[in-house]
Amino acid sequence: MLTAFAILTDGLVYAAYLFLVAVGLTLIFGVMRILNVAHGSFYAFGAYGAAIAVGMYFDRGLPVAGGFLLMVIVAMAIGLVLGLVLERGLLRLVYGKDEIVVVLVTYAAFLILEDVIRLIWGPSSYALYQPLGAAGTVDVGALVLSGYDIGLVVLAAVLAIGASFALKHTRWGRLLTVVIFDRELAAAFGINVTLVYTITFVIGAMLGALGGAVMAPKIAVTLGIGVEVIVLAFAVVAIGGMGSVGGAFIGALLVGESRAAAVHLVPQVELFVIYAVMALVLVFRPQGLFTRAQPRKI
Amino acid sequence: MARRPIVFGLLAFVIVAAAAPVLPTWLVSLATVAFANALVVLGLIILWRAGLVPFGQALFYAIGAYAVALITRYTGMRDALVLIAAGAVLSCLAAILAGFLLARYREIFFSMLSLAMSMILYGVLVKTETLGSTDGFGVEPPTYFGYAPQGHMRLFVLFWLALTFCAVSALLISLYFRSVAGSLAVPIRDNEIRLEFLGVSVDRLIHLNLVISGTLAGVGGALAALSIEHVDPNMSYWTTSGGFVFVTILSGAGSVAAAFVSSFAFEFLKSIAYDILPGTWQIFLGTVLLITILFLPEGIGSLYGRLRRRKPQSMGTA
Numbered sequence: 197m198l199t200a201f202a203i204l205t206d207g208l209v210y211a212a213y214l215f216l217v218a219v220g221l222t223l224i225f226g227v228m229r230i231l232n233v234a235h236g237s238f239y240a241f242g243a244y245g246a247a248i249a250v251g252m253y254f255d256r257g258l259p260v261a262g263g264f265l266l267m268v269i270v271a272m273a274i275g276l277v278l279g280l281v282l283e284r285g286l287l288r289l290v291y292g293k294d295e296i297v298v299v300l301v302t303y304a305a306f307l308i309l310e311d312v313i314r315l316i317w318g319p320s321s322y323a324l325y326q327p328l329g330a331a332g333t334v335d336v337g338a339l340v341l342s343g344y345d346i347g348l349v350v351l352a353a354v355l356a357i358g359a360s361f362a363l364k365h366t367r368w369g370r371l372l373t374v375v376i377f378d379r380e381l382a383a384a385f386g387i388n389v390t391l392v393y394t395i396t397f398v399i400g401a402m403l404g405a406l407g408g409a410v411m412a413p414k415i416a417v418t419l420g421i422g423v424e425v426i427v428l429a430f431a432v433v434a435i436g437g438m439g440s441v442g443g444a445f446i447g448a449l450l451v452g453e454s455r456a457a458a459v460h461l462v463p464q465v466e467l468f469v470i471y472a473v474m475a476l477v478l479v480f481r482p483q484g485l486f487t488r489a490q491p492r493k494i
Numbered sequence: 495m496a497r498r499p500i501v502f503g504l505l506a507f508v509i510v511a512a513a514a515p516v517l518p519t520w521l522v523s524l525a526t527v528a529f530a531n532a533l534v535v536l537g538l539i540i541l542w543r544a545g546l547v548p549f550g551q552a553l554f555y556a557i558g559a560y561a562v563a564l565i566t567r568y569t570g571m572r573d574a575l576v577l578i579a580a581g582a583v584l585s586c587l588a589a590i591l592a593g594f595l596l597a598r599y600r601e602i603f604f605s606m607l608s609l610a611m612s613m614i615l616y617g618v619l620v621k622t623e624t625l626g627s628t629d630g631f632g633v634e635p636p637t638y639f640g641y642a643p644q645g646h647m648r649l650f651v652l653f654w655l656a657l658t659f660c661a662v663s664a665l666l667i668s669l670y671f672r673s674v675a676g677s678l679a680v681p682i683r684d685n686e687i688r689l690e691f692l693g694v695s696v697d698r699l700i701h702l703n704l705v706i707s708g709t710l711a712g713v714g715g716a717l718a719a720l721s722i723e724h725v726d727p728n729m730s731y732w733t734t735s736g737g738f739v740f741v742t743i744l745s746g747a748g749s750v751a752a753a754f755v756s757s758f759a760f761e762f763l764k765s766i767a768y769d770i771l772p773g774t775w776q777i778f779l780g781t782v783l784l785i786t787i788l789f790l791p792e793g794i795g796s797l798y799g800r801l802r803r804r805k806p807q808s809m810g811t812a
Contacts, residue, residue, distance in 0.1 A: 290787070296547045297787060297791075299602075300740075300743055300783065303740075304781075304783040306780075307780035307783070308777045308781065311777040314774070423733065426732075427609065430609065431610065434610075467617030467620055468613065468616070469617075471614045472614055475610040475611060478599075478607045478610065482599055483603070
């Protein structure tokens with residue numbers, strides 16, 4: 197019983213982390229049909245930025261709530277700058293090319309950004325330990341849960357609800373849905389598709405950086421943290437259906453819970469259970485759980 | 495008509511083989527790894543002609559490498575040809591199995607499923623003590639029909655072996671490209687449904703291409719394991735697959751020879767960049783990749799054709 201509860205809570209926390217890194221990726225793919233490898237760099241930049249800025253903030257002994265706010269602000273700023281630079285400076289040049297070619301362009305951007313991180317922050321590792329302590333712990337029966345983890349789950353849930361509400365019920369969200377459905381028709385009706393692309397990419401970059409920023413207290417912020425995140429986020433997005441926010445939510449839950457179950461019950465399979473789930477889903481529903489198969493064009 | 499490339503290829507083979515003893519040893523071992531990897535790239539070109547880009551080709555590469563390493567570790571078998579054959583057979587079997595699933599997918603779904611498969615192997619390798627876990631393990635130097643070369647000869651013999659494998663594969667693959675099955679790859683990319691209506695099973699063709707490319711990757715992995723004398727799980731990680739796709743883009747799908755030139759260029763540039771700019775060699779690689787995609791979308795292979803096409807034109811205007 198206790199193990200079951202531990203699996204459930206661990207899985208939820210991991211799912212929250214997965215959703216935070218996958219939601220930006222799936223948004224960008226849904227709107228722009230770009231599988232963005234550089235998403236891992238957004239994550240890494242967010243983590244570094246938060247580790248340094250928020251660490252400095254807490255060292256001054258300023259109020260705790262401001263530290264958490266600063267985390268979000270840093271992520272937004274980093275996402276804005278990186279997203280704009282990448283979309284306007286690079287991706288703009290390859291719109292209309294093969295999907296695979298665009299993937300490789302983002303792969304090149306990822307390689308470059310990996311070294312930019314090394315140039316800016318050097319090879320040393322950073323630890324952001326204060327927020328975990330500041331958030332405290334919560335006792336649930338025999339289990340001690342970290343307040344920060346609960347916050348992560350809440351943040352992911354709020355983001356999921358907020359994103360699906362914004363997509364369905366705001367003017368901007370509906371415009372986005374139109375562009376997702378048919379780019380050319382949207383342009384013909386006077387929607388500024390270029391602008392929609394830029395804004396979507398920046399929002400996606402912000403979400404990626406936010407994922408890194410909120411995970412910074414839980415990991416050692418060091419070189420190469422983006423590399424693993426990309427494949428994880430790919431797996432979640434592929435399971436849920438590429439381009440579907442609801443799919444990313446279910447995909448994250450599925451992967452998070454199965455990994456937690458593996459960690460507690462069969463630790464040997466921990467590393468590949470995620471990809472086994474992904475392969476299994478793709479075998480039965482190649483387009484993912486939540487997207488409809490598209491008819492092939494003749 | 496088809497004789498000229500064969501003559502050129504033979505000439506290049508003889509020159510490169512003869513040059514080995516006078517070249518610095520670091521260049522010889524670098525070239526051995528580069529040629530081993532070129533076999534993987536050759537396999538990727540086969541798939542790319544049909545519009546498929548696997549992000550998990552390292553799966554077959556690692557299977558070939560680990561087959562060699564495990565056999566030398568747990569049996570007394572040291573013969574290079576037997577080891578490489580074992581790597582080829584195992585990766586071929588893996589490709590046949592994986593193909594039953596992969597051949598049904600196209601575009602990004604194909605890439606993702608192939609990625610998932612290679613990451614499963616990575617997870618297994620990292621978590622299994624008997625397979626060397628994260629550190630991997632060393633590979634004993636091989637023998638050749640009982641002949642055990644010493645000193646620098648060890649490098650040269652392996653280099654010649656890799657070169658021979660490359661030459662034979664290059665020849666066979668160019669023949670395959672000219673066969674009916676091989677030349678159907680481009681129509682698959684253009685319009686698969688039209689091909690189905692003509693009575694061709696596209697899935698089976700792709701399965702065949704997958705098995706060929708998987709086997710090539712296995713041979714490449716086996717040769718790389720013998721050359722590096724070490725295997726570790728990173729051989730199956732997605733960054734390894736990414737590197738292979740990188741070289742494929744560099745080379746372009748147009749020509750077989752370009753695979754070898756660009757694989758060598760890639761390894762050479764990588765080691766130079768790593769030497770001169772230890773902290774920023776990835777910036778360098780990324781920039782090269784971007785420039786290739788933006789300005790040379792057909793790859794290095796298209797340069798030769800471009801030069802040839804330009805000449806008669808300039809003569810006409812003069």
